[in-house]
Amino acid sequence: MQRFTRALVTGASTGIGAAIASELATRGTELVVVARSADQLEALAEQWRAAHGVDVEVLPADLTDPGQLERVEDRLRTEDAAVDLLVNNAGWGSTGAFIDSTPDEATTCIELNVTALTRLTHAVLPRLVAAGHGGVLNVSSVGGFQPVPHFAVYAATKAYVSSFTEAVHEELRGSGVHVTALCPGFTRSDFVTAAGAEDEAARIPDFLWQDVEPVACAGVDGVSRGRGVVVSGALNQVTTGLSSVTPSTVSRRVVAGVINRFT
DSSP states (O other), X not given: OOOOSEEEEESTTSHHHHHXXXXXXXXXXXXXXXXXXXXXXXXXXXXXXXXXXXXXXXXXXXXXXXXXXXXXXXXXXXXXXXXXXXXXXXXXXXXXXXXXSOHHHHHHHHIIIIIIHHXXXXXXXXXXXXXXXXXXXXXXXXXXXXXXXXXXXXXXXXXXXXXXXXXXXXHTTTTTEEEEEEEOOSBOSTHHHHTTOHHXXXXXXXXXXXXXXXXXXXXHHHHHHTOSEEEOSHHHHHHHHHHHHSOHHHHHHHHHHHHHHTX
């Protein structure tokens, strides 16, 4: 089981990202936290420093901006206060029929969920492999296991994240570097608000939801132990297992029926 010295966490100001950063801090891992909101990051950094005695570096950045993304890539490559765990958590999606969305919404989702994640992973891996130690935790979703009508672009990006992560995990087998996909289901976080899905979320039964803390713990444990994929929550494990053996012609209609029931 690996222990990490310093982790860079994207999307660290809220939700699963903040919970992962907090979980790492409790384990004594120094942090580099990335998000668009400098004020939120600074407030959380003060809490983590005071509570856990860890160093927290604040690095505000919008990862859909090429110049700001490049700054984060450069931070991952540096040998000074080197990062040995990258957590690609930053992500975004919108709800509704694809035809009713704008091209810019789709592009933003792909730039953040796919392009930024891929570039940051590529930035950090050569140094980790050379050292024979380290990890990458990519936050995917159970939505990546099957097509999801009304979340078409978001689910497609998460399918990419899971497939990409598993492939690189296998490529690096035996290198000492762990690459893991964390796949949460419905999670109580600010993502729902950012996606404009509050009304839909309110109709989803309570038992289907997880809090961010157990999701974060599952992810950190998974990358520490070198697992390729972590599906958080017993119910999510059952549903993703079923989706893996169900033809997509069936699963997409079932998912569409469930979504239509709650929208």
